[in-house]
Amino acid sequence: MPEPKGPRSIVCIKQVPKAQELQVDPVTNTLKRVGVPSEINPPDRNALEMALQIKDKHGGEVFVVTMGPPVFTAALEEALAMGCDRAFLLTDRLLGGSDTVPTAYALSEVILKIGGYDLVFCGEETTDASTGHVGPGIAGHLDCAQITYCSEAELLGDRVRARRAVEDGFETWECPLPCVITVNFLSSQPRPESLTGKIRVKRGGLITTWSCADVGIDPNKVGIRNSPTIVAKVDTVVLPDRKAKIFRGDPKEAVANLLDAMVADGVIAP
Amino acid sequence: MTLPRDKSLYKGVWVFLEARQGTLRDVSLQLLGEARRLADLRGTDVSGVLPGHAVEPLAREAIEYGADRVYLVEDPRLASYRSRPYTKVMASLIERHRPEIVLFGATKNGRDLGGRLHAVLETGLAADCVKFEIDKDGNLDMIRPSFGGKSLAHILCKQHRPQMASARPNVFPKPPRKPGRTGEILPEAVPFTEKDFDTTIATFEERRTGQEAKIEEARIVVSGGYGLRDPKNFKMLEELAAELGGAVGASRKAVDAGWVPKAYQVGQTGKTVRPKLYIAVGISGAVQHLAGMQESEKIVAVNLDHKASIFEIADYGIVGDLFQIVPEMVRQIRERKAHRAVSVATR
Known part of the structure; x- marks a missing residue:
């Protein structure tokens, strides 16, 4: 009889400008992204670490997903070198300017396209937009359980138990799989890239690139034109x-x- | 869930009323005040949505703080916040009554709920707003800090309703309570299924000291940064805070260094505070930190470097060695208190 495979975790990450490099373009009043050093959104590294710890303990596999321009490959390569098994890049001009509603929709479609998942991990929020809306949004689209602001998670058979930080203390939530978990920044010491991991990345073949059409994403539900919110203007704070x-x-x-x-x-x- | 696109069908300003251990969160009451102002501008009224168990007295309280109506969804299974059933409460009532605006406190639960709900309803949600206006077309102008507090972004949700937004605690003042103010309490039924309650809360450990959790509510905050050099030096700040009746906070650098827990962190990725008095000790004043405290009523900076940017937004500053200054502040405040006590006693 074959061994049970272990859980499949999917970690959603974003590449963001480095915090200390946050600069506003004085002409357009938008965040400078071109030519600014970028990194994996710091809380997403804690999300990767939580998923990899579950794999260390229970086996299974960890996939990493991002949505963005092809330069986001750098973030995926780093995640692979940390120990993720496969990576998926959703890239398409149709997605440009998406707010959190299309972003959560598109990422949940990628998760469904991958087919079969036990756990989805996200960082608690991104350092460039700071909404924290995408993780719970993915859970809403997938119609599965969610546990946000977690510092620890453990797998108990077909259930997951996670410790969640709230204003007045800590709650332990328990729910059946599949579940979306958002992970607190600084909740762990994310592992560095390993040498063997870097070699695996160099050999190639671990990253799958998809367009909206590949995934079956409805073009009328993504992009700036299908985002409920727009940034109408930006004032400099005096x-x-x-x-x-x-x-x-x-x-x-x-x-x-x-x-x-x-x-x-x-x-x-x- | 598909909501009708005709905007004229949506009326009223709603506030998600978050009950926690038998009381309404302050931020919910603060939002009732802001909701009142927005409702007056739109010529409409204010409703609260209160899911919970045995929470009717809280509905009355919300009315005294300015709600015209409270939709009450009571069920023993709603006693503690859980994502799925609370989302269902909000989604069902929004579909049924079509509010134009829905406000949430940007608490952990408020963000958990809003994030899931906006994806289910496919409508706009702006996080951590600091100001609301109504634009010339009648849209809610949702104003939030962006880029680490260097600028304010105006977010509009023009085609979708309801327009949803969250605001952090203490951004808006709590409106005065008017005892005896009347309004409607409307019990509502929500078609729950078994699956809505598939998540259980196994344990809750209340934070014992309360120290960390109190920063946002403290009238005085004494924060330490990297200039403190060592975690044990936070003891000095605790003493100063204790003398002033305040709480201790920290910069991200001090938290990143592992000196104090994340709950102490003031700034863009931490907490937003607006106390009467904010004392920044050994904090240089990175924009990310300023984003979390620049609205404080008065700011005192203590730093060795006279060029530190914290001095640019301070009302008072001492340029000098914090290891001499802080103990001296504690000593002199004690001395003044003792003097005051003596002069009162001998009067």
Whole structure:
């Protein structure tokens, strides 16, 4: 009798401009993406780590998926070198300008096209758009369970149990497979790329590239024209000029002056 | 689920009322105030949606805070938030009553719910809004920080209804409560299936100290950054915060270094705070950090580097060695308190 195969996890990742490189184009007021160093969205690395830990323990396989221009291949190669088995790139001009609704729809169609999944992992949110809407959106499209903001997950047969951080503590949720799990940033130490992983990537053949037509994505449901939201305009933030009262010199004197000034302005009690 | 596209069919401003352990979250009450303002601009009214178990008293409370009507969905299985049944509550009621605007608190559960719901309804959802306006065409202008707080993006959802948005806690002030204010409480039935409850909450560990969770509600926040050099130096900040009756926060660098838990983090990928007083100690003031605290009423910066960008948005600053300054602040505040106590006692 053949051994049971183990779970199949699919991790959805995004390539984002490096946080410290976030620059706004002064002319167009949009985020500079061209020529800016990019990386795997940091929380997505924690999502990859969680999926790979489940594979370490239970076997099975980890697939990685992204949607974006062909340059996103770099993120997929890194994920493969971390230990993912296969990668899928959904790339199509039709997808340009998609907000979270078409993005969640398109990614869920890719997951269905891959065929068969037990767990879907996403980072809690992206550092460039910071919505956190795509993970739960995928679960909504797939009509499967979801557990968001997780720091740990364990597989219990055909169920999954995950520890979820909420404002006032931690909840442990349990649900049947399949399930979408979104993973907290900094919840683990993501493994680095391995040498053998890099060699596997170099040999090639691990990345499948699909267009919308390949997947069967409805062109009338994606792209900027089919996105419910648009960014109508962007204002530069003008910070209030607070005219700082700066104190220097002897610490004792500086603190006394600070406290006196704050008392005079009514900020603290005398 | 396909909602009708005719926008004229949608009326009213809704707030998802999030009940947590027998109380309404502050952010839900804050949103009732903002919903009231938007409803007045649109010439319509405010409804709350309250799923839960034995939560009718909270519906009355929501009315006293400005709701004209509360749709109440009570079921023992709704006692704690779970994604699927709560999504079904919202989706069913939205389909039934067609609100024009739906607001959520950007809590973990609010985002979990909104993210799933907007995909099911295929309508727009803007996250973490800091301001709302109504544009000349009657659309909700959903304004949110982007690019690490350097700019504000105006998001419009022109063709789809409802227009949905979330806002973080403390972005809007809590409206005054008007005891005895009346409104309708309408019980609603939702056709749940077994599958809606396939997720169970096995355990809940409440955070004991409460310290970490309180940053967003604290009137005074003392935050530490990389300049503290060592996790044990956060003790100093705790002392200062304790003297002032405040909470301790941290910059992302201090969190990334593993000095304090993620729950302390103030900034773009952490929490947004707007306390009466924010004291930034050893924080240089990266835009991502400023995004989470620049709305504070008064800002004090303590930094060795007089060119640190934190001074640009500070009301007060001390340029100097924080390891001397912070203990001195604690000492002098104690001294002043003691003096005050003595002068009161001898009056």
